[in-house]
Amino acid sequence: MIGEQIAVLRRARGMTQDQLAETAGVSVDVIRRLEQGVRHSARMNTLSKIANALACEMSVIIVPRTTFAPEPDRGIPAIREAITRSTVDRLGGLADTDADIDLPRLSAAVDSAWQIWQRGDYSILGRLLPDLIAEARHASEETSGQDNELAQSLLATVFELAAGVTVMLGNEDLAWLSAERAVTASEQCSDQVTRASAVYWAAWILRRQGRYRESLAAATRAAETHEPLLTRATPEELTVWGGLLVNAAGAAARNDQPTKADELLTVARSAAVRLQRDRVDRWSVFGPRLVAQSFVVNATELGDFEGAVERSAHLDETGSRVPPTWEARYLLALAQAQTELGRDAAAVTSLSQARAVTPEWIRYHRLARDLTLELRGRIGPGRHPDLDALTAHLQITA
Incomplete structure (x- = not known):
């Protein structure tokens, strides 16, 4: 513990x-x-x-989260080998230049992997990533012109996914190496959305590592650099820019800067209004519901538990939905606020909803386990069926 x-x-x-x-x-x-x-x-x-x-x-x-969800960790050695393979091959002259390159098929595979990430199915993604990394890296090395632009963009996305999976499994150094390589690949692209997305992921990894000041600086700078003209911006540009603002706001909240966090989310809300609905792009997730949920998450991070619960009561449940992992992260924050306020039944409901939305993902979050333990200590085993189900699902024995 x-x-x-x-x-x-x-x-x-x-x-x-x-x-x-x-x-x-x-x-x-x-x-x-x-x-x-x-x-x-x-x-x-x-x-x-x-x-x-x-x-x-x-x-x-x-x-490390792998203590609670060990199965996907079996793929970490293969992911590590794939991430570092380009350097190893270059040093040993072992690069394979004979494999076929099929960019449309690779692009479809990356899109599929992105959807798997959003569902939180890390055990599946962990098995797919080694081959995806190898194929995307090979394509980036053996193409030119517009094909190379696409290949570099796909490589950046694959490294972003690798960063996400490895940080969730507690491999922080490998996650940061993946994020760095995503930034490097993105810099080979003229597409500003791809470049902004790579910085978004790097800032998120910094935040996961507790480096809040650096995360805030990176996301804020990228948001300023890639700020679009709202009246002319494409949905993709608005999505990645808004994602950077939400990311920066989260870092500010964890760094105990409530005014800065609110300012950033207020700006993000203007972009969300322009979009009118939540979008799930290859580069980012963003929209009105996500911004509203982020206000709740940040309030919880800042210790404003009453404010978090109050804001959650005004969320529009009839509008567009965000991906399962984003919905579950919001529900975990709400459950934490409810637990702190002694609203145990409501907290159990929120945790159960998070479990229903993405059953594998919740096993990777220490917060879910800790809240369940806390609630179990208050309520006791055998007295609340949903809490007992959570305890079993998270494999809590003590």
């Missing part, structure tokens, strides 16, 4: 709970309750401060 990890690291550094709390700038009660197992969750910003005070990466505190 998180509390156990904190206690082990704190003792190894010869710190008392009071000293850790003072160094991290958090309440000693938070430290005490986490270590005692009274609390199983905390705001990401709080965990980031504790990690900094303990001079460790946040991932050291948050047990």
